[in-house]
Amino acid sequence: MTETENVSRRDFVKMAGAAIGGVALGAVGGYSLIPPKETIVTNEVEVEVEVPQEVPEHPWTYVKLDVDAVKARAYDAYFNGGCCYGVYEGVIGELKETVGFPYTTIPTKISVFGKGGIMGWGATCGVLTGAGMAINVVTTDLAPVNEIMGWYTEEALPIYTPVVALKVEGDIPTSVSGSPLCHASVTNWSNLTGFAENAPERAERCARLVADTAGKVAEMLNDQHDGTFTAAFAVPDSVIECGACHGADGPVNNVFGKMDCETCHGDAHN
Amino acid sequence: MTETENVSRRDFVKMAGAAIGGVALGAVGGYSLIPPKETIVTNEVEVEVEVPQEVPEHPWTYVKLDVDAVKARAYDAYFNGGCCYGVYEGVIGELKETVGFPYTTIPTKISVFGKGGIMGWGATCGVLTGAGMAINVVTTDLAPVNEIMGWYTEEALPIYTPVVALKVEGDIPTSVSGSPLCHASVTNWSNLTGFAENAPERAERCARLVADTAGKVAEMLNDQHDGTFTAAFAVPDSVIECGACHGADGPVNNVFGKMDCETCHGDAHN
Known part of the structure; x- marks a missing residue:
């Protein structure tokens, strides 16, 4: 007996979900480029296949690193x-x-x-x-x-x-x-x-x-x-001081940045 | 009749290659995240499946853009x-x-x-x-x-x-x-x-x-x-002049870069 079945990815997953009891695919740790195997039932024949994985939405789930x-x-x-x-x-x-x-x-x-x-x-x-x-x-x-x-x-x-x-x-x-x-x-x-x-x-x-x-x-x-990340950095004093004139609220608003002004412009207005 | 078959990705491709006459998979234009369908033969049953694609080696093939x-x-x-x-x-x-x-x-x-x-x-x-x-x-x-x-x-x-x-x-x-x-x-x-x-x-x-x-x-x-790309940029004169002392072959080799020295250090050595 020879028959042809069209099995779309969505049907695959759906069928696999039915076949393996609805386990969330790829939701457990240890993801790998080699797709997980799943059993599908088609024409009363069980076939174990690899399921293509779509790249998830950005941002990608982070796990803590050593x-x-x-x-x-x-x-x-x-x-x-x-x-x-x-x-x-x-x-x-x-x-x-x-x-x-x-x-x-x-x-x-x-x-x-x-x-x-x-x-x-x-x-x-x-x-x-x-x-x-x-x-x-x-x-x-x-x-x-x-x-x-x-x-x-x-x-x-x-x-x-x-x-x-x-x-x-x-x-x-x-x-x-x-x-x-x-x-x-x-x-x-x-x-x-x-x-x-x-x-x-x-x-x-x-x-x-x-x-x-x-x-x-x-x-x-x-x-x-x-959930314990806290920012420690505060912009250098020079950015605040020079920004009083050159920043967004100053009369000469021509500077955009957070780099320490002194490093390059230590002699400005001397 | 219910049977279980293990079909690895490699076997998939091999079998698909045999079934569809060895056409190079995904080698034609118009790649898509939705993997191409291929027909595999298993237990004398033809099943059309989607084949997972592995991300190619870097660098990725470029096609000319508008x-x-x-x-x-x-x-x-x-x-x-x-x-x-x-x-x-x-x-x-x-x-x-x-x-x-x-x-x-x-x-x-x-x-x-x-x-x-x-x-x-x-x-x-x-x-x-x-x-x-x-x-x-x-x-x-x-x-x-x-x-x-x-x-x-x-x-x-x-x-x-x-x-x-x-x-x-x-x-x-x-x-x-x-x-x-x-x-x-x-x-x-x-x-x-x-x-x-x-x-x-x-x-x-x-x-x-x-x-x-x-x-x-x-x-x-x-x-x-x-194959027609040619580079037009040459480093600014200041990088060469200042580099005579501050570059890799100079007596005060403390500068690394190609930025125009004049922009920030126009008054150096005046």
Whole structure:
């Protein structure tokens, strides 16, 4: 006997639901790109098939991550695609491993472009672009993006010490960047520590900074998941002071931003 | 008669290939998230099923886009998620519509974070972050990312005129940003034109700039697809002059970047 049956995806799921007692498909943990098997009944023949999964609506469900695992993955990834990729792979790579589908649909190498302030331009530090990209996959409440920008500008970094250093062993001196920009951050660190911009210590510093940033992202997302996230960053005094004239309510409203004005315009109105 | 068959995805495809004469699955245009139907034969019963598709390796295959359609989509999108989202949705949204799967797996709202130089910080202009994100999905040859950074800093923008303006009708005055940073770009435009940063004309200017940038991305990717892409941007003279001391081969190697030094450090060494 040979018969042809048209079985649409919707019918599949419906039939599978009937066959397996209405268990919510894919609702349990351990998603994977390999679709779950289900039994369908068609023409009185039971056939076990794999059910195509549709990518869920944005934002995607976050599960709490192991912060240390994120840091280690991010540190290693820096040496395989740069700073932006390092953070993105640190967070999204761990979500792939922990959750599986739909995170497995993201090729994390799409974030390589952000390195060195976007292809070496020295604009926004790539760890922050990677952080923003990662956070925005799992939430539309972007307070953690603002927070990581502030944290990056005010924290003495790097903090992370790898188990096995991939470029330079031992301590790496820290700096407070005062800016979210790659150029300002690197030059400031270079001036403070005496290491050249192209010294291996600078690469090691950036790799550890990648680990710190990815870890901070995971911490914040874990807290946001638990409902315990609180923002600590407040804009620098200079933004408020200069903003009195140059901000939205001032007589010379020509500035938009939260970067510390002093970093570039310390001599303004002197 | 009731029987149970285990049919793995690989067997599915193999069997389907045998059943339908080995036609390459999904290799034709018009991919869609709804998987193609195929006929499998199991226990002498033909069943037409949908075959799960695995997301392809990065980078994803690009098809040439209609530049005008990209611009129009990007312009509209700006008003629905900001500058970074505008460019990303302009390009990736058009790829979803033109190609379908795997682009349909990307929720383009993952790019909202980049607005206003990342959540209003005034760092890298969001159109450039969105451009980098879009380009890096379809290629690992990132020369167009460098090119769009240079183009943005040197071109008099905006150029685009919408069919129906969503904020302010008529001409919008242009400026050459001289910088890839949101803050510098906006302040420069504001100073040149006399419009306040929070004027509706500024929002209209940014929306049109989104269209211009998304269109430029599509043009470059179309050229890259045809093998005719050539880079026009050369780093500013100041980067070469200042780099003689502060660059990789200089005695004070503390600077990393391609941004015009003059924009922020015009008075250095005076």
